[in-house]
Amino acid sequence: MRDFAFGQYYPTGSVVHRLDPRVKIILSLFYLVIIFFVVSYVTYLIVALFLLFVVLISKIPVLSVLKSVKAVIFLLVFTAVLNIFFYKEGKVIAEWGIIVITAQGIDFAVKMILRLSLLVMGSSILMFTSTPTEITDGMEYLMAPLKFVRFPVHDVAIIMSIALRFIPTLMEETDKIIMAQKARGAAFDCGKFTERVKAVVPILIPLFASSFRRAEELALALDTRCYDATPKRTRMKKLKAGWKDFIAVIIVAALGTVILLDKYYFLSFDRMIENALGWNLWGA
Amino acid sequence: MSIVIENLSFTYGKKTPYKKQALKNVSFTVNEGDFLGIIGHTGSGKSTLIQHINGLIKLEEGKIKVFDIDLSQKKPDLKLLRRKVGMVFQYPEYQLFDETVEKDVAFGPKNLKMSDEEIKQSVKEAIELVGLDYESIKDKSPFEISGGQKRRVAIAGVIAMKPKVLILDEPTAGLDPKGKEEILELILKLKESSAHTVIMIGHDIDELSRYVKRLIVLNDGQLVYDAKPAKLFENREKLEEMGLDVPIAYKLKCALSEKGVKMGEVANDDDFVREYLKIYKEKKN
Amino acid sequence: MSEAIIFENVSYTYNDGEENAVKALRDVSLSVHEGEFLALVGRNGSGKSTLAKMMNGLILPDKGKVVSFGYDTQNKDTIFEVRKRVGLVFQNPDNQMVASIVEEDIAFGPENLGVKREEIIERVDFALKSVGMEEYRKSTPFKMSGGQKQRIAIAGVLAMLPKALVLDESTAMLDPKGRKEVLDVVKKLNKEEGITVVLITHYMEEALDSDRIAVMDNGKILKEGTPKDIFCDYELIDKAGLKLPTLLNIARRLKEEGVKFNREIFSEEELIEELCQLL
Numbered sequence: 001m002r003d004f005a006f007g008q009y010y011p012t013g014s015v016v017h018r019l020d021p022r023v024k025i026i027l028s029l030f031y032l033v034i035i036f037f038v039v040s041y042v043t044y045l046i047v048a049l050f051l052l053f054v055v056l057i058s059k060i061p062v063l064s065v066l067k068s069v070k071a072v073i074f075l076l077v078f079t080a081v082l083n084i085f086f087y088k089e090g091k092v093i094a095e096w097g098i099i100v101i102t103a104q105g106i107d108f109a110v111k112m113i114l115r116l117s118l119l120v121m122g123s124s125i126l127m128f129t130s131t132p133t134e135i136t137d138g139m140e141y142l143m144a145p146l147k148f149v150r151f152p153v154h155d156v157a158i159i160m161s162i163a164l165r166f167i168p169t170l171m172e173e174t175d176k177i178i179m180a181q182k183a184r185g186a187a188f189d190c191g192k193f194t195e196r197v198k199a200v201v202p203i204l205i206p207l208f209a210s211s212f213r214r215a216e217e218l219a220l221a222l223d224t225r226c227y228d229a230t231p232k233r234t235r236m237k238k239l240k241a242g243w244k245d246f247i248a249v250i251i252v253a254a255l256g257t258v259i260l261l262d263k264y265y266f267l268s269f270d271r272m273i274e275n276a277l278g279w280n281l282w283g284a
Numbered sequence: 285m286s287i288v289i290e291n292l293s294f295t296y297g298k299k300t301p302y303k304k305q306a307l308k309n310v311s312f313t314v315n316e317g318d319f320l321g322i323i324g325h326t327g328s329g330k331s332t333l334i335q336h337i338n339g340l341i342k343l344e345e346g347k348i349k350v351f352d353i354d355l356s357q358k359k360p361d362l363k364l365l366r367r368k369v370g371m372v373f374q375y376p377e378y379q380l381f382d383e384t385v386e387k388d389v390a391f392g393p394k395n396l397k398m399s400d401e402e403i404k405q406s407v408k409e410a411i412e413l414v415g416l417d418y419e420s421i422k423d424k425s426p427f428e429i430s431g432g433q434k435r436r437v438a439i440a441g442v443i444a445m446k447p448k449v450l451i452l453d454e455p456t457a458g459l460d461p462k463g464k465e466e467i468l469e470l471i472l473k474l475k476e477s478s479a480h481t482v483i484m485i486g487h488d489i490d491e492l493s494r495y496v497k498r499l500i501v502l503n504d505g506q507l508v509y510d511a512k513p514a515k516l517f518e519n520r521e522k523l524e525e526m527g528l529d530v531p532i533a534y535k536l537k538c539a540l541s542e543k544g545v546k547m548g549e550v551a552n553d554d555d556f557v558r559e560y561l562k563i564y565k566e567k568k569n
Numbered sequence: 570m571s572e573a574i575i576f577e578n579v580s581y582t583y584n585d586g587e588e589n590a591v592k593a594l595r596d597v598s599l600s601v602h603e604g605e606f607l608a609l610v611g612r613n614g615s616g617k618s619t620l621a622k623m624m625n626g627l628i629l630p631d632k633g634k635v636v637s638f639g640y641d642t643q644n645k646d647t648i649f650e651v652r653k654r655v656g657l658v659f660q661n662p663d664n665q666m667v668a669s670i671v672e673e674d675i676a677f678g679p680e681n682l683g684v685k686r687e688e689i690i691e692r693v694d695f696a697l698k699s700v701g702m703e704e705y706r707k708s709t710p711f712k713m714s715g716g717q718k719q720r721i722a723i724a725g726v727l728a729m730l731p732k733a734l735v736l737d738e739s740t741a742m743l744d745p746k747g748r749k750e751v752l753d754v755v756k757k758l759n760k761e762e763g764i765t766v767v768l769i770t771h772y773m774e775e776a777l778d779s780d781r782i783a784v785m786d787n788g789k790i791l792k793e794g795t796p797k798d799i800f801c802d803y804e805l806i807d808k809a810g811l812k813l814p815t816l817l818n819i820a821r822r823l824k825e826e827g828v829k830f831n832r833e834i835f836s837e838e839e840l841i842e843e844l845c846q847l848l
Contacts, residue, residue, distance in 0.1 A: 133669045165669045168711050179340045180379040183371040185395030205381035217664035224657045225678040229649040236676035236689040326744045460613045460771045461812035487744045490815050527746050532815045539841045557822045
């Protein structure tokens with residue numbers, strides 16, 4: 001049995017957890033975009049410090065945030081290798097036959113890794129600090145304008161909510177079925193590929209059967225509770241942004257400003273430092 | 285001895301904020317021929333315990349030995365273990381999946397790599413043992429037979445593996461009164477004819493005490509009692525504190541004894557009726 | 570006494586006209602009185618559940634009619650008037666919840682009815698309090714016990730302020746503790762809020778305290794009466810495939826073994842007293 005089956009939500013009750021989910025979603029989206037404007041190592045350091053700051057005040061373990069990068073590690077390595085070996089311009093550092101490694105190539109690769117890792121860690125903070133329901137609610141509000149083009153926002157929100165609600169139930173059910181079939185001698189973890197595929201049938205069929213059974217009862221329960229009684233459905237929950245949300249917005253806006261200043265006004269802090277110290281790293 | 289458990293402990297989700305200790309230092313043995321009941325409220329660790337016996341949960345702390353299979357070893361022979369210990373889960377009919385009843389019941393024996401001849405034979409025997417007519421039901425889909433039949437088919441699927449120990453987790457859950465009685469009678473029959481050692485988890489103390497010869501009580505992951513039913517109920521107050529009831533027959537016996545009517549050991553209604561009649565007839569003569 | 574739900578010569582067949590047709594109800598007439606606690610018992614497949622689902626129009630009769638609080642359930646225009654007044658709770662609490670947070674789940678009914686925000690909050694408060702789950706308002710039901718989940722399911726229906734509550738084997742999947750929790754809540758709602766209760770159950774003990782019991786078999790009502798009427802009718806109990814509550818069953822067995830009782834036994838005290846006197 002899995003203990004807490006769904007999502008990475010890590011409850012600590014911190015101020016980050018208590019931010020308005022809409023604000024959190026928008027800020028996360030903003031962060032995802034702005035990170036592509038980072039050009040210098042100095043700003044990467046600033047972003048990393050910013051993330052560390054957020055992680056610390058949200059009281060989630062730093063290690064679990066770092067671990068979220070594990071999911072994309074293959075992608076990281078792959079892009080890094082591509083960049084290092086195939087970027088041909090700039091100052092040559094090493095050369096073996098057709099393989100040429102340039103300073104720019106390494107620079108590019110390192111920045112790519114930084115960018116992707118910070119991206120993943122940043123979005124993982126959203127998942128660590130918001131329940132699936134909060135995210136659904138936030139999305140519903142943010143999608144509200146779509147109502148004017150007759151997009152069924154409410155229905156979609158209810159479908160999402162039900163799906164989220166049933167994922168842990170069905171996962172638990174899957175565990176039970178796997179156990180029951182294991183007790184009947186089924187081996188899921190060994191054998192040839194075809195055998196393993198075949199082994200899935202005794203899990204999938206009972207799982208589907210059970211989902212249908214549940215769906216039937218759920219449909220009755222929805223009817224019983226007057227689903228679709230009136231087009232003027234109301235909502236109990238009202239999201240309200242407070243002062244802490246404004247503070248969050250301002251902090252993130254400040255981060256964005258620093259990143260944009262670096263790129264468009266100072267044209268990279270790194271370059272400024274290099275010039276000041278009289279370094280020539282790029283062989284220009 | 286069939287099963288020996290020593291100092292078994294287990295914690296779910298060890299390194300998460302949701303961790304929960306499900307078993308604490310549980311020790312007991314099951315002898316061949318035992319009819320053992322396990323009782324305890326939801327979350328007391330009953331399911332975790334029996335899943336350990338079948339190797340469905342990896343042993344973390346303590347020792348388990350089932351016949352000659354030592355589960356504390358690095359790679360215990362799970363296949364052999366599952367052949368010896370048959371497990372009927374709660375609502376076992378929800379695990380049926382094959383096209384026909386016969387194929388479904390054959391799932392276990394096939395996994396155990398029995399010979400075709402052996403499979404055919406044991407499937408037929410199992411279906412008949414659970415009280416179904418082999419010829420008329422074998423080609424039906426397990427999804428179109430009645431609820432009671434489904435449960436029997438699911439039990440047959442375990443019996444067909446010819447286990448020496450049969451573990452049942454709330455085998456009567458959700459059935460109507462007649463259906464319950466039939467399944468319990470079936471378990472009694474299976475104990476006599478097929479698997480000689482039976483472990484049954486239940487909630488209904490009236491029902492359990494009618495059948496089992498020994499009861500284990502779990503509370504918060506700890507084994508608090510291991511006794512024969514009539515003896516166990518002497519701890520009535522402690523049991524009630526744990527949210528567990530004693531059988532009505534036992535309550536009646538206590539009430540009568542307060543009024544000066546002394547009866548012999550009473551664990552269930554059969555005992556009560558028998559003991560009362562003894563006294564009643566003595567008085568009449 | 571006015572009537573809450575009236576069945577008039579109701580028949581219903583599943584998969585009518587097909588090969589696998591099953592007659593679920595055969596010409597059933599029954600009245601559920603307003604404010605009463607009615608237990609509906611009978612073996613699996615006797616038609617109890619079909620009857621329950623007709624009470625708020627989830628199933629409509631093939632023949633005859635069902636009138637709930639003055640509304641014919643076959644009238645499509647007033648179906649939500651019926652559903653608002655007659656709430657159903659089903660067997661598996663997991664399958665009745667739509668949201669991952671307790672209060673949001675309970676608010677679902679009133680939200681669907683377009684109730685104002687402030688009132689929804691009041692109703693959620695009331696519903697949670699009625700089932701004794703106030704402190705779980707913001708929790709997720711996933712890790713709760715069966716009894717707690719089922720109480721939340723009841724709260725979800727209560728938030729629509731129904732006049733009748735129908736429990737379709739809602740205690741079947743619970744352990745004794747959970748069953749007691751749910752039953753206590755339902756009894757309290759019946760007594761204190763005057764909510765009409767129809768309880769469908771396989772546990773005869775649960776029917777003992779009801780005002781009235783209706784016994785069903787093979788799509789028909791075999792007998793209606795007080796618990797005493799029903800549980801003293803051994804022939805009926807056997808015919809309907811039921812079992813007496815343990816206590817009454819002990820009395821019955823003693824009688825059948827030749828113990829001559831001087832009076833009818835219906836409670837534990839009565840049985841104890843009688844058994845002492847007989848010696």
